[in-house]
Amino acid sequence: MARSPMKDQIAIVGVGSTGFSRGDRSPLSLALEASTAAIRDAGLTAADIDGVVATAEAGAASAPLVVSSLGLTEVSHHSRPAPLIMFSLLDAAQAVFAGTADHVLIVTPVMMSSWNSRRATQDPWRRGARSSILPVPEDSANANAYATWAGRYMHEFGASKDPFARIAVNSRSNAAANELAAMRKPLSFDEYHAGRMIRTPLNMFDMDYPADGADAFVVTTAQRAAQLPQPPVLIHAATTGVYGKNTEDQLPSLKRHGQHVVVDHLKARSDLWIDDVDLFYPYEGFTIIALSWLENCGFCEMGGAERYLAEHWNDERQRIEIDGRIPLNTHGGSLSEGATRGTGHLREAVIQLRGQAGARQVEGAKVALVTPGGFFFNSQGAILRSA
Amino acid sequence: MADPNQSEQKPADGDLSDAELLELFAGHGVYRDNAAQYRGRLDGQLLINRCADCARYHQPPRPMCPNCWSFDVVPTPVSGRGTIHLLMYLHAGPPADGVDYHNGGHPVVVVELEEQEHLRVTGTVHEFGPNEPSIGDAVELDFLDRGGAPIVAFRPSHPTELNHPTKPDQPSLQEHRSQD
Ligand SMILES: [Zn+2]
Numbered sequence: 001m002a003r004s005p006m007k008d009q010i011a012i013v014g015v016g017s018t019g020f021s022r023g024d025r026s027p028l029s030l031a032l033e034a035s036t037a038a039i040r041d042a043g044l045t046a047a048d049i050d051g052v053v054a055t056a057e058a059g060a061a062s063a064p065l066v067v068s069s070l071g072l073t074e075v076s077h078h079s080r081p082a083p084l085i086m087f088s089l090l091d092a093a094q095a096v097f098a099g100t101a102d103h104v105l106i107v108t109p110v111m112m113s114s115w116n117s118r119r120a121t122q123d124p125w126r127r128g129a130r131s132s133i134l135p136v137p138e139d140s141a142n143a144n145a146y147a148t149w150a151g152r153y154m155h156e157f158g159a160s161k162d163p164f165a166r167i168a169v170n171s172r173s174n175a176a177a178n179e180l181a182a183m184r185k186p187l188s189f190d191e192y193h194a195g196r197m198i199r200t201p202l203n204m205f206d207m208d209y210p211a212d213g214a215d216a217f218v219v220t221t222a223q224r225a226a227q228l229p230q231p232p233v234l235i236h237a238a239t240t241g242v243y244g245k246n247t248e249d250q251l252p253s254l255k256r257h258g259q260h261v262v263v264d265h266l267k268a269r270s271d272l273w274i275d276d277v278d279l280f281y282p283y284e285g286f287t288i289i290a291l292s293w294l295e296n297c298g299f300c301e302m303g304g305a306e307r308y309l310a311e312h313w314n315d316e317r318q319r320i321e322i323d324g325r326i327p328l329n330t331h332g333g334s335l336s337e338g339a340t341r342g343t344g345h346l347r348e349a350v351i352q353l354r355g356q357a358g359a360r361q362v363e364g365a366k367v368a369l370v371t372p373g374g375f376f377f378n379s380q381g382a383i384l385r386s387a
Numbered sequence: 388m389a390d391p392n393q394s395e396q397k398p399a400d401g402d403l404s405d406a407e408l409l410e411l412f413a414g415h416g417v418y419r420d421n422a423a424q425y426r427g428r429l430d431g432q433l434l435i436n437r438c439a440d441c442a443r444y445h446q447p448p449r450p451m452c453p454n455c456w457s458f459d460v461v462p463t464p465v466s467g468r469g470t471i472h473l474l475m476y477l478h479a480g481p482p483a484d485g486v487d488y489h490n491g492g493h494p495v496v497v498v499e500l501e502e503q504e505h506l507r508v509t510g511t512v513h514e515f516g517p518n519e520p521s522i523g524d525a526v527e528l529d530f531l532d533r534g535g536a537p538i539v540a541f542r543p544s545h546p547t548e549l550n551h552p553t554k555p556d557q558p559s560l561q562e563h564r565s566q567d
Binding site: 133134135136139144148152196197198199200201245247252 | 413414415416446472473474475476478479480482483492493495505507508509510511522538
């Protein structure tokens with residue numbers, strides 16, 4: 001067993017969300033709404049917050065700007081971690097664990113931008129972020145990387161688009177019950193397969209839905225959490241991981257990348273694993289990422305997602321239920337709630353573990369596996385549990 | 388420490404200044420550590436960084452060999468022969484001369500070079516005629532011109548052997564392509 005001194009010592013005690021839509025507000029406005037909601041949810045006030053972690057999303061406010069905009073007196077920890085939520089959650093948790101701060105706010109605003117939304121290019125408030133120099137089409141990084149490796153996955157394992165469709169349909173079915181979600185209209189398999197191709201083999205339904213919104217969280221010690229109003233959610237294990245040969249087109253194979261590193265490190269630090277979890281939040285900025293998390297976490301063998309998802313499909317509810325018990329992305333994920341970059345997955349896990357998910361509630365849920373990130377530079381994961 | 392990229396590598400084209408090189412390849416992400424590779428393209432060469440100490444190639448170009456930490460890395464011409472490892476089609480993207488995102492899309496390939504396992508280069512493909520490029524196809528280098536900037540492209544290395552329909556026992560990306 002690996003060293004894991006922080007196990008169950010840090011709790012998420014507050015969450016706040018603006019919900020996600022195609023709106024007309026600034027990232028700062030969204031960040032402040034989510035932040036104040038999270039601090040109030042935690043039963044705290046501005047005077048209690050002594051740390052601010054402001055995720056470095058494009059256009060997002062810096063931590064000092066969040067501090068001044070919230071009218072905080074002063075903070076002893078502030079940082080600006082790379083996007084995808086686990087970098088921010090780990091930074092905040094480690095600050096509390098180290099004693100650098102006692103109540104740390106994490107805030108992540110996301111905006112649909114001119115690089116991921118055609119509509120955004122027509123909005124003068126967003127156009128500024130766009131460079132006048134056009135990139136070359138023959139790029140193997142970013143979105144293209146997931147299209148190329150999705151094609152390789154299909155080639156190596158003889159997979160069809162069916163498992164990809166199940167991830168997309170599942171997300172939409174779950175988003176219907178989530179009032180924060182941007183896309184709540186059900187998606188049929190026919191609609192999925194007729195979706196406009198963007199990067200063959202991936203179509204528009206294989207990619208997260210660009211939207212505006214913000215999520216915020218408050219973390220503190222487990223001891224302090226016991227005195228606060230919300231049922232505490234403990235960080236049992238959390239890690240990020242990157243594989244050495246991580247350049248997108250140089251990845252030796254699908255057998256080893258960031259997800260495998262994350263899974264190995266989580267398993268080595270956690271008393272709980274997939275037989276113990278009630279909730280699973282595999283990130284799906286692209287559908288292939290969620291299929292890979294499913295396989296790499298060990299729910300099924302590599303290349304087995306097509307068979308596995310067909311076997312664990314609830315036809316009546318048009319969604320995935322592993323062993324009839326573990327639903328995937330109960331909030332609708334990035335494909336349907338909106339491109340939250342993993343904040344939605346984390347927030348929904350917290351709400352479910354508190355037993356506050358209303359119509360979406362998984363009865364008796366005690367343990368969640370949350371795995372944001374793709375293959376190359378932002379793979380990450382956490383096991384959360386109710387106290 | 389002497390940097391072999393700077394001291395040994397004579398610009399292949401002779402007269403392009405660094406500023407002109409950056410302007411010609413605007414959008415390609417040219418910087419100090421890969422400039423030699425772009426100069427090589429102007430001379431019709433695909434240059435891959437190779438370590439003078441341990442003989443390993445690496446990609447993309449770095450100032451130091453990740454295998455043995457030697458800074459003696461030399462941009463070295465390679466054959467340009469390899470096999471298609473990754474393949475996708477773009478149906479939207481930045482406007483570029485000669486790039487058609489419709490009619491089946493613009494192919495982007497990652498080719499594994501014959502010089503070393505897992506050593507790969509990204510580009511496009513052409514001259515496949517009525518045949519569909521497939522993962523595993525043997526290809527060879529053939530630069531395309533885009534406004535004076537050579538673009539890495541590949542063509543089938545044995546055109547006569549490619550007169551087959553897409554391999555029936557393998558899933559074809561073609562089935563999934565839109566006709567827009
Ligand atoms: Zn070396």
